[in-house]
Amino acid sequence: MNIMNKITLKSLIKNKTRTIVTIIGVILSAAMITAVTAFTSSIQQYIVNYSIAKIGDWHIMFGLNNSEAYNEIIKDRRVAEISLVKEGYYAYLTGGINQYKPYLYLMELDKKALDTLPLYLIEGRLPENGDEVLISEHVLSNGGVEYKIGDQIELKLGLRYLDGYVLNQYNPITFEDEGEKEELKITGTRKFTVVGICKRLPYELEGYSAPGYSIITRLDETNITFEENERISVYLKLKNPRKVYDFENDISKKYNIESVIYNDDVLRYMGISNIDRFNKVLYGLASIVMVLIMVGSVSLIYNSFSISVSERRKHFGLLSSVGATRKQLINSVLYEALVIGSIGIPLGIGSGILGIGVTLYLLRDNFIRMFGERYPVELSLSVSVASVIVAALVSIITILISAYIPARRAKKISPMDAVRQTMDIKLTAKKVKTSALTRKIFGIEGDIALKNLKRNRKRYRSTVFSLFISVLLFISTSAFSMYLTKGVENVYEDYNYDISYTIYKNDVLSQNHLLAFENICNLDGIEDGSIIRNSFWNAALSKDQVEPSFYSRMLEYGYNDGDDVEINIIVYSVDHNTFVDYISVLGLNKEKFLNSDEITAVAVDKQHYFSKDEGRYINSNIFKKHDETTITVYDYSKIDYNESDTSQVDNLNGATIVIGAFADTVPIGVSEYSPVNSILLIVDDEVIKNTESSVKNLPWYNVFYMYFKADKPAEVIEDIKKILTDAGLDTTDIFNIAEQVEDNRNIITILNVFAYGFIVLMSLITIANVFNTISTNINLRRREFAMIKSVGITNSGFNKMLNYECIFYGLKALLYGIPASICVTYLIYLSMTEGVDIRFFIPVKSIFISIFSVFLVVFVSMMYSMRKIRRENILDTLKNENI
Structure with missing residues (x-):
């Protein structure tokens, strides 16, 4: 160890208070960085584990019908694990009550597949x-047939055929009145013993329109054969998941495999996606977050080292006078940084991991209640090696940058100036001059406060910079969290109901249905309900009626410039009470919409869809103006597009509908968005029945839907079934939609937890930064304050002076911080628009919170720092040359 390093260590030991304060700053910074990386790692792993529990631990599935491709795949060195599922055979479900699901669907799983796929007993x-x-269990709850453990069943198994083609679980049941009726050709008989009852397979493996209830048996993997029309589904887990798309491309091209499914959720949350725009969003937002953390950490630790160097200027001057070179002085500061870092970074990383571990442990019960017991996944600390390495590297770089800047500034000071400490008093009258207006507005105290700030420009700038960074970090972090949440909410479809009940076309909306609906709405757990039927029509709009962007897109689809463009009309006919409540909430005139002489509708003009061309989600409108208008609707399903006769549209019978208002909200059971090139029309079903309008002659689907919003859907659904049974109605078509959308809502909740946790962490960094800067600057100005007191300023005047300083600090920081934050917010917005079409907005609430917080933190820091100084003796303070 050279002499300069020994002197540095002795200086650290001698100035214990300053050393401890600096180490605490490093610990806090490293802890915050680690907390963010560890929290991100834990949440990411939790989402991955949840997706695995929900869909299965696999990356890609190939549907194979030949042994050649199978043999190559199982021998491929890129494959880590293989799970085999033999499927395709159906048997009639004897006694089944759901006509849309008349089969049992046999799936044979090998030993590995029983562990890989989500089977929950x-x-x-x-x-x-x-x-x-x-x-x-879906066989009983939906099919009405009960099997018990130990039952012996004999199934006549076969394949489904339609017009010579073999059908599978992705092909819904086909009825005779819908065309050619499908046929089940029996190929053999098998006997089974029921050994277990499991939860229904996820919709990724058994879709909601699947015609067969899945039943599971064991596959003999030693005797794999590919008989005619049989298929083996091979679920693969790769050694390097990031190569999954290359792997699929190689195999599919070589063997012409068309049946390929990716485990999209698992791959997406592992950070793997084949959509470039998703990666751009992911990496863009990650870069912004890391920059915010770096800026906050550098500003915090920089101030500690800057203050340390300021306090040691006289010491550096003495060393320079006895021969120390500028390089040695810089190395001395950097060595000090490494020593402090070697202590602070490990403690900070440990503290960050411990803090996040405790936080996640405390959140564990909330997550269990939030997610229920559908999947056995616990929220726990998951610290990856990468997260620790990133935290350590960012902390080291932060410390070196923070120490190097003040060290370079210190080396430029001459030894004589450093010893005499004359660096900060090279002032002229012009530099500290204030206007007469300042004294008139703020008084003598405000004038002195402003002169003090001008006299101590470096310290003033340091404090303002800390406050500026605080404002920037808080608003930018809030904006990041808000845009992230909005983006995810925009992607995932949500529903404004929890339970649905379908009355198919073979039924009619009888008095029993209406009575059952009323009784269900009166249940304690039901918050709201509606009865809806719908239909799909068309309309032609002129160029003047539609948005230019929409018209341009239609021209790309083949329309000629100047022609009317065709749009789809989705009509929701809502029960009378629900419609009346709806227009009341909108504040509309009831008489206008309940007049049966003409059909008056409320329109929802919000399209939301994924554009393959742009590779992102789009939100758009069709109408240029949302004013009252009249449109003519047609049933274009009567048109034969194979015919060249252009007069078919002219021969259609249309119906006139008045759009009385446009709205952004919808009744329960109506979608908030429409697909591409579509608008929603909401009308009163009672008016439709009573009208003499030609709308009544257009085709309506004789399918009615009941929708209910419930506080606890899983608990109330049994009561609903009982009411339906007592009314003599079928219960097979009641569906708990809350289970389907729970996963999407949970993802949003996780992101909200992450977002607010991130805001809290960054707020702690900024508060610590401001407090450290102000308190230390006040400590270094003790002689200055003693001088002001010695010339006769009263305690009241002294407090006024400090209050004005706080105000000047806050105003200057906000003057720069808010515009800079808006610029960063715009960069975040640009990153988000790579994947989701959302509008630019400014986090106004966060701006107001930051304004209030800046002044609060400044005043609290100032009051705390001055508490000790007020008790000091003026003469003793003036004599002390070490401050």
Whole structure:
């Protein structure tokens, strides 16, 4: 160890208070950085684990019908794990009550697939051989057939055919009146013993329109054969998941495989996506977050080292006078940084991990209540090696940058100036001159306060910079969190109801249905309900009626400039009470919309869809003006597009509908958005029935839907079934939609937890930064304050002077901080628009909070710092040359 390093260590030991304060700053910074990386790592791993529990631990699935491709895949060195599922055979479900799901669907799983795919037992065990079977509870809850453990069942298995083609689970049931009726050709019989009951498979494996209830048996993986019309689904987990798209491309091209499914959710949350724009959003936002953390940390630690160097200027001057070079002085400061970093960074990383671990542990019960017990996944601390390395590297770089800047400034000071401490008093009258207006507005105290700030420009700028960074970090972090949440909410479809009940076309909306609906709405757990039927029509709009961007897009689809453009009309006919409540909430005239002489509708002109051309989600409007207008609707389904006769549209019978108002909200059961090139019309079903308008002659689907909003859907659904049963109605078509959308809502909730946690962490950095800067600057100005007191300023005047300084600090910081924050917010917005079409907005609430917080933190820091100084003796303070 050279002499300069020894002197540096002795200086650190001698100035224990300053050393401890600096180490605490490093610990806090490293802890914050680690907290963010560890929290991100934990949340990401939790979402990945949740997706695995929901869909299965696999990356890609190939549907194979030949042994050549199968043999190459299982021998491929890129593959880590292989799970095999033999599927395709159906059997009639004897006694089933759901006409849209008349089959049992046999899936044979090998030993690995039983662990890989999401099978959750309700009772019993998994099958151990091909003579045992696992039954889905959906067979009872939806199909009305009960199987018990130990039951012996004999199934006549076969394949579904339609017009010579073999059908699978992705093909819904086909009825005779919809065309050619499908046929089940029996190929053999198998006997099974029921050994377990499991939860329904996720919709990724058994879609909601799937015609068969999944039942599971064991596959003999030693005897894999590819018989005619049989398929083996091979679920693969790769050694390097990031190569999954290259792997699929190689295999699919070589063997012409068309049936390929990616485990999109798992890959997406692992940070792997084949959509370039998703990666741009991900990396763009990650870069912004890291810059915010770096800026906050550098400003915090920089101030500690800057103050340390300021206090040691006289010491550096003495060393320079006895031969120390400028390089040695810089190395001395950097060595001090490394020593402090070697202590502070490990403690900071440990503190950050511990803090996040405790936080996640305390949040664990909330997550369990939030997610329920659908999937056995716990929120726990998951610190990856990468997150620790990133935290350590960012902390080291931050410390070196923070120490190097003040060290370079210190080396430029001559030894004589450093010893005599004359660096900060090279002033002229012009530099501290204030206007007469300042004294008139703020008085003598305000004038002195402004002169003090001008006299101590470096310290003033340091404090203002800290406040500026605080404002920038808080508003930018809030904007980041808000845009992230808005983006995810925009992508995932949400519903304004929890339970739906479908009355199909073979039924009519009888008095029993209406009575059952009324009784359900009166249940304690039901908050709201509606009855809706819908239809799909068309309309032609002129160029003057539509948005220019929409018209340009239609021209790309083949329309000629100047022609009317065709749009789709989705009509929701809502029960009378719901419609009346709806227009009342909108503040509209009831008489206008309940007049049966003409059909008056409320329109919702909000399209939301994923554009393959742009690779992002789009939000758009069709109408240029949202004023009252009249449109003519047609049923274009009567048109034969294979015919060249252009007069078909002219021969259609249309109906006139008045759009009485446009709205952004919808009744329960109506979608908030429409697909591309579509608008929603909401009308009163009672008016439709009573009208003499030609609208009544247009085709309506004789399918009615009941929608209910419930506080606890899982608990109230049994009461709903009982009411329907007592009314003599079928209960097979009641569906708990809350379960379907729970995953999407949970993802948004996780992001909100992450967002607000991130805001809290960054707020702590900024508060600590401001407090450290102001308190230390006040401590260094003790002689200055003693001088002011010695010339006769009263305590009241002295306090006024400090208050004005606080105000000047805050105003200057906000003057720069708010515009800079808006610029960063715009950069965040640009990153988000790479994947989601959302509008630019400014986090106004966060701006007001930052304005209030800046002045609060400044005044509190000033009051705390002055508490000790007020008790000091003026003469003793003036004699002290070490401050």
